[in-house]
Amino acid sequence: xxxARQDSDDYDxxxxxxxxxxxxxxxxxxxxxxxxxxxxxxxxxxxxxxxMGIGLSLLNVDFAYVLENTNFVLLGLGFTIGISxxxxxxxxxxALVGALMRLSSNAIAQGLSGFYVSLFRGTPLLIxxxxxxxxxxxxxxxxxxxxxxxxxxxxxLTAIQAGILALSLNYGAYMTEIFRAGIQSVAQGQWQAxxxxxxxxxxxxxxxxxxxxxxxxxxxxxxxxxxxxxxxxLVSIVGIWEVTYRASRFAxxxxxxxxxxxxxxxxxxxxxxxxxxxQGRLEARMAESEKRS
Amino acid sequence: MRALLKLTVLVWMLMLVAGCAAPVAAPAxxxxxxxxxxxxDAAAPADLLADIQARGVLRxxxxxxxxxxxxxxxxxxxxxxxxxxxxxxxxxELTGFxxxxxxxxxxxxxxxxxxxxxxxxLITGGSWAGRWDLSVGSMTITPERMxxxxxxxxYYTTPAAFFVHEANTTLAAPADLSGKKVGAxxxxxxxxxxxxxxxxxxxxxxxxxxxxxxxxxxxxxxALQDLALGDGVRLDGVLTALxxxxxxxxxxxxxxxxxxxxxxxxxxxxxxxxxxxxxxxFRAAVDAAVQALHADGTxxxxxxxxxxxxxxxxxxxxxxxxxxx
Numbered sequence: 217x218x219x220a221r222q223d224s225d226d227y228d229x230x231x232x233x234x235x236x237x238x239x240x241x242x243x244x245x246x247x248x249x250x251x252x253x254x255x256x257x258x259x260x261x262x263x264x265x266x267x268m269g270i271g272l273s274l275l276n277v278d279f280a281y282v283l284e285n286t287n288f289v290l291l292g293l294g295f296t297i298g299i300s301x302x303x304x305x306x307x308x309x310x311a312l313v314g315a316l317m318r319l320s321s322n323a324i325a326q327g328l329s330g331f332y333v334s335l336f337r338g339t340p341l342l343i344x345x346x347x348x349x350x351x352x353x354x355x356x357x358x359x360x361x362x363x364x365x366x367x368x369x370x371x372x373l374t375a376i377q378a379g380i381l382a383l384s385l386n387y388g389a390y391m392t393e394i395f396r397a398g399i400q401s402v403a404q405g406q407w408q409a410x411x412x413x414x415x416x417x418x419x420x421x422x423x424x425x426x427x428x429x430x431x432x433x434x435x436x437x438x439x440x441x442x443x444x445x446x447x448x449x450l451v452s453i454v455g456i457w458e459v460t461y462r463a464s465r466f467a468x469x470x471x472x473x474x475x476x477x478x479x480x481x482x483x484x485x486x487x488x489x490x491x492x493x494x495q496g497r498l499e500a501r502m503a504e505s506e507k508r509s
Numbered sequence: 510m511r512a513l514l515k516l517t518v519l520v521w522m523l524m525l526v527a528g529c530a531a532p533v534a535a536p537a538x539x540x541x542x543x544x545x546x547x548x549x550d551a552a553a554p555a556d557l558l559a560d561i562q563a564r565g566v567l568r569x570x571x572x573x574x575x576x577x578x579x580x581x582x583x584x585x586x587x588x589x590x591x592x593x594x595x596x597x598x599x600x601x602e603l604t605g606f607x608x609x610x611x612x613x614x615x616x617x618x619x620x621x622x623x624x625x626x627x628x629x630x631l632i633t634g635g636s637w638a639g640r641w642d643l644s645v646g647s648m649t650i651t652p653e654r655m656x657x658x659x660x661x662x663x664y665y666t667t668p669a670a671f672f673v674h675e676a677n678t679t680l681a682a683p684a685d686l687s688g689k690k691v692g693a694x695x696x697x698x699x700x701x702x703x704x705x706x707x708x709x710x711x712x713x714x715x716x717x718x719x720x721x722x723x724x725x726x727x728x729x730x731x732a733l734q735d736l737a738l739g740d741g742v743r744l745d746g747v748l749t750a751l752x753x754x755x756x757x758x759x760x761x762x763x764x765x766x767x768x769x770x771x772x773x774x775x776x777x778x779x780x781x782x783x784x785x786x787x788x789x790x791f792r793a794a795v796d797a798a799v800q801a802l803h804a805d806g807t808x809x810x811x812x813x814x815x816x817x818x819x820x821x822x823x824x825x826x827x828x829x830x831x832x833x834x
Contacts, residue, residue: 288583350631353638357785372638374596375627455626456596462581465573465626469580 275474282475288462289479295458296487299376300448303383304441310388315395316421329392336389342450344386349378349454379451386447387440394440398433399425431502438495442488449484459483557786558618558794561642566592567615567622568641571607572629577815578647579605593623600624606815610664611645613807614778617798633657637781643795644779650710650832654779659792659834662799663777663824665812668751668770669699671718672733674740675763682768684717689745691718692732695725698774699748707772711832714772718748729753737762752816773823796829 227241228234317329336344356371373381402425410420452461459480467476561567573579585602593599600612600622608624615622625641632644635657649667650660671683671691680686693699701707703723705716726732729749736744737757747754751770758764778795780788802808803825812820 285583288581346631349627350634350636353640354636354783357638357783360785372640374640375625376596453628454631455628457598457626461626466581466583468574469576 272478275478277474277478278472279475281470281472282479285466285476286479288466289459289476289483292457292459292462293483293487295376295456296445296448299380299383299451299456299458300441300445302380303387303448304437304444306380306384307387307391307440307444308437310384311391311395314388314392315399318392318396319399333389333392336386341382341386341447342453345379345382345450345453348382348385349373349375352378375451375454375456378454379448379456383444383448383451387444391437391440394436395429395433398429398436401432402428431505434502435495435499438491438498442491442495445487445491446484449480554785554787556790557642557784557788558791560786561618561620561791564592565620567611567618567620567643568597568625569611569615569622570625570627570632570637570641570644571603571611571646572632573603573605573626574629575605575647577605578607579603591623592621597623597625606665606811607645607647609811610778610802610808611643613802614643614645614795614798617801618794632779635781636783639785642780642791646779647776648779649774650777652708652710655710655834657782658779659782659788660829660832661778661780661792661795662803662829663775663827664799664802664808665776665820666773666823667776668820668823669702669748669772669774670751670754670770671746671748671767672736672754672757672764673746673767674736675765677740677745677765680746680767682717683771686718686721686746686767688720689722690724690741690743691721691746691748692724692726692735692744693748694727694729694732697729699729700725702772703748709772709774711775711827711829712772717771730757733757733762733764737764752818752820755818775824775827777824800825 224238227238229238314329314332317325318333320326352371352373356368358368359365359371360368362368406424406428407420410424415423448458449460452458452464455461463476463480467473571579573581580603582602582604585599587593587599588601591599600608603624611624612622627640629646632646633648633654644658645664647665648654648658648660650663654660671686673680673686680689691703693703698707698709700723702714702716703718703721705719707714707716724732724735724744726735729747730753732744732747733749733754735742736747746767747764748771751766754764754766758766778799780792780795799808803821808821808824809819812818
């Protein structure tokens, strides 16, 4: 502030031209400061990378081996991204329904949703994957034995289906809370105003509440998606050849554990950075309505 | 409000169903594929062998975490005409002793081998729900596993043998180690042999070494390293798997094998006891296939190729019919 006041001495602010020039000067100054700030951050990153590089060089890692087998591990990226995308979509749908049930005044809906959230947030994802993969088919076989082979057959999930179901149910539980918070963040007055206009409850929800809640929910979903990309590595236990499976099993071949784990870590990191960038764009878009034009 | 609630519950149910039949971005096997094709006549489950031959594919589980039994192939090409689904792996994508044996069994049945790679605990636990037909995973026959799985004719063995220091001249046979300092990995079958409690299905064990001064180690290698320090320095002998001891000697350590192996652990293909289909004829077919591979020398040759020793020999003589299962 003081700097700006001193700078203003160089301009004749009694003239329009001088005012404009000073305005330009202020804009340029702000740009310069932003650029310098950005450069400083970049410098910190560069130093951190250098420190990491020193650490890695002490690890005795065969980088030629890493490069040689990058393609093999990258082939698992399709499963990692595909499973994460499918799961986040299903989880979002579950979370919307779960949140609405949680916020309803009906005891059955509240009970069901509360039980679901408690169960799936209260148990480890790894164990959920085991139980869904191993347990559901046993129920299916009982149903088949009872004479319902069509229903029983539905319970025998392939490895990919079991993985997606487990990830969806687990993340759906956490995201139910996110959706609930998002819906509750819309002021109570909006409900009352919509009611005063003669809107039904469902109409209010669809046309008034959800469009506002979405601004809060979307960035949070992005965050969950980024977390899920890494948690999807847990489905490697049912034998899906995604990034972690390929890296960990290939490591056994030549006992190159550190090489393969570092490679997998790097792949996930790059994937996350890309996702963060997309999330940032999405958030900027969501904030558009908040901007003064 | 009621309408909203009904809709909510309906969508909820739909989600769960959709989750079960989840659309998958990556190529996936149709869900119905694994379901029993029993039809309405649930009393008589269909025959697994007939099912395998009808689909032309034998599904085998393997965990490629254990070279040289099973490991991944870096730049594998999937054959274009394979019948394996997108979730399954062709024989070209894996390599190892188990993989070759599995492929030979599939060839004997006249079908293509396709591999699935679930975690080892999911394989040994049984209840495969028809997702795969057979495990060829160097699985030791144990009483606990026999409660969940049927075992077929073993295709090779892990012989347990005593090793002593090269410099030793007083010990001539395993029995001479009685009362001496003997090491082995703690909690392994070797410890149970030394304390006289070991039981192996289908085998009568003679406990020729008794009353040892036992030391337990975290791994076999630690015990061998202690023995290599010198004759009687910390240990007089070590009981371990013959290939483990032989490998340790091959790495230049001053040890030697003492006499013949004292017992064998049998490694066999396994079949799910809780299979939705009838496994009787399939089990007979796998037994016959492995016996034929013993008879024509294929297994001996493969064992020598992967381990440098004939580990198949004793498995050929195993009396599978005598194993009560």
